[in-house]
Amino acid sequence: MTQHHTNALVKGLNQESLAYMPSHVDTPSYDRSKVKAGIVHIGVGGFHRAHQAMYINELLKTPGSEQWGICGVGLLEANRGLRDVLKQQDYLYTLTVRHPNGTIDNTVIGSMIDFLFAPENKQAVINKLAHPDTKIVSLTITEGGYNFNPVTGEFDYANPDIINDINNPNDPITAFGYIAAALKLRKEQGLGAFTVQSCDNIQHNGNVTRKMLLAFAAEQDAALSEWIAANVMFPNAMVDRITPVSKQSDIDYVVDAYGVSDEWPITCESFTQWVIEDSFCDGRPNWDNAGAQFVKDVTPFETMKIRLLNAGHSVLGLLGSVHGYGTIDETVSDPLFAKYLRAFMDKEVTPNLEQLEGIDLEIYKDTLIERFANPNIKDSLSRICSESAAKLPKFLIATINENLAQGRDVSLATLVIAAWCFYSDKGEDEQGNTLEVIDAMQSELHEAAAKTTTDNLAFLSLTSLFGDLNTQSAFTSHYKNNVDALYAPASKIKAIMKNVLEPKGN
Template sequence: MEHNIKLNQKSLTEISKRISCPTYDRSQLKTGIVHIGIGGFHRAHEAYYTDQLLHNTAITEWGICGVALLPSDTNIYNTLKAQDGLYTLMVKEFDGSLTKRVIGSITEILFAPANPIEVIQKMASPEVKIVTLTITEGGYNYNEATKSFDKENPAILHDIAHPSAPKTVFGYLTQALKLRKENGSKGFTIQSCDNIQGNGDMTKTMLLSYVQMVEPSLVAWIEEHVSFPNSMVDRITPATSPNDIERLQTEAGIDDAWPVVCEPFKQWVIEDDFVNGRPLWEAVGAQFVEDVVPYEKMKLSLLNAGHTVLGVLGALSGYATIDEAVHDTQISTFLKHYMDTEVTPTLADLEGVDLEAYKASLLQRFGNVNIKDQIDRICSESSAKIPIFVLPTVTSNLESNRSIDFAAFLMAAWAIYSLGKDDNGDDLIIKDAIATTLHDKAVVASNGNPTAFLEIESVFGQLKTSERFVAAYTSAYQNITKLGTEKSVLNLNNNNLNTI
């Protein structure tokens, strides 16, 4: 390329000579959607679907306003603001090629910590009909031990004391909905796009728990005027690396400070429950259904839990990326056994889904050598992910007296992982909201009391009271400690073959 072009609205015409760009008039788009949490996944998924819809229709009311909710979102806010909301989506095909396109559906960017009132007023605007969320599993303020809203969270206490300057999504939603009610506006649909089973139900329960504390008179209005459709989302979206940015410059001559990379596969299954209109996302590949539960259970317990298996076992084995872990024959065999013997028996009512083909496709997707999904990203916030991705499978199998050996092994491996060293003695990067607690309990576990790790009730609930699980977990812990991850995985795989 003769020169690199800085990505922004002014340069789109020139960039369109190099890669696919929005052909619709972005200046004519109204903001129909406010999205909270404008990270990589949202930009590879909902914003992509919306961009494709805007290309295919003359509709102008579904522009997206992206909200950077946290102080840690400063970089993404500044980057997207400077690029007029534009970014390049780089799809890493299985053959190693890149499919590159500029996405234009995000037409506004707001930074909540700097101007919370502006965000509240934007969500209260009558033209906004949907608020979507990618706030990660930990953002829902759900306490696994109490099975309820964590009322003691310091951020929640702050929002109660400072309603016009909130820090949490619940504070923002409450104030925006209060304003809509006072203004006589319609409610809006709140749609979670996070990896939580019953994500809409969870959002509703957590929001109403907060509203009941701060604005109890608003509860009935929300019940009548706001909907919370469940959805299942899927597209592997690794963190953008400097190499990705450089490759875009080299191949296309585009200077994009924060492109998004993703796999070719994408899926979005949504319950059709929208109180104030919605985009025709089904025209670009989304699926609207009456009940999303069977689909999301399949995805969470196979894909997301599978990621956790590869992440924890891969980290202990010294691997850096998910594709490296899945190309380790014993780790991939472990994952196959886990999916076949422990997850599959818990799944039912999957009309129109070839489960064996789906599981095979997961191994292909995990093994995409062009994705290079970092294991430390997959393992981040495991304390919020494991109760959602793995423990429901464990609970079901305990109740039905089925195998729990592979899940117990995974929990034991996670306890050892939480010590912060892999099998070679190299440091592990552990990113978790309760990293200190995990490490402290892991240390106690390593000093002759393996079950100490299961005492973290916010993660494991009452799992420590199951004698069968504790026995399997303790045996696995002792094996990993004595033999190392590789040999222990091999032994468990061989034992499983002998029992088939």
């Protein structure tokens, strides 16, 4: 990211240059020299800096929260550049929040007070995790960092880095290796455990983290595994904020708006949500004072997000791709696509959702469509449609199955599955432009979909994805009609969508 500016008048962002910031920038009003790192965060990416670190920054404005600063940790050689930038900037960075109406909020985030680069000093990271000040070890390590088999959900013992960490407890590579080494040290020193808090977008992320860490520790040190099971807490949480990858234009914007140079700023949407199970073993920040929500059970909140936001993304992504659109905002700005999405959310998703404390579902759905339409957050449909085989069983097919079991309509979701078949088979939109299809199951998807012209249920033969949908006549009757319409010469997805929304003869 590090693009340096030659303009000598532009100051680099650091603690000293805060005094020169324009008044419209929200800078840390608290004394950063008094902040201690009660949280060690592994995997400092854009999402962490737009989400958890932002919540802590807000909390630190309240006196008495000084023990909840963040020490970042980079485990990978690829994190060296980020370490260099953050160190040079006194661990400060700018957050540019872009509202759908074009309004921009500018904040300098000061909640990170240190960053440890593990490849240079592994023991320093283990010691920091084991330090009595460390109350929470939080994670954004992506789904791949949890080291589970995507088919079985079980721990992957064959990963070479895991084999290294099991056999070399003091020379770890993975997050599990570092966490186990630190917990072993705390156990030996008679210190209590810290809470391990996943902030990744994984269903039941705390349960997954616990299962994986216990599987790892049991292989390395059975007594340690038992101690972790008895002492460490792993709260589940639902996280939400769209945060695109930082670009050169974000760096340029900060120079223009602030008059300072930030080599790694973050841009994000204005919406943010964090719902956390209140189960911590060594205290926690009052995140609810900064806009987060503590609950007994996060599951229904996860279900709401996955069935509305994530499935909504897939509805727009697949239908929009077939039509020839390129981004989410472009797709949902088309009134027909917005109408289709809202009908899907209202008629096929909402009947399956619980009423949740603090959530008005109608307002949540309104907000989703507003977020998707944000012209300042360009989210590509190829990213949204990537790995659909891993996403759609949870996001969309679960809703179809629940509606079939209740005898409810599934026609809107069924067209999305038919569009996925067309997308996987043709690899191009209806204008003949090539689509970028990214999926671990791409060859299986293509092979099944390619048989559709001779067997219009062929795509549904992938039972690992679709279960028994190919035997459910309430589903297959719609699916056959949709596939036949999509594969007809000179077919148009918009005409098919209109017909599904308002079936002829009704």
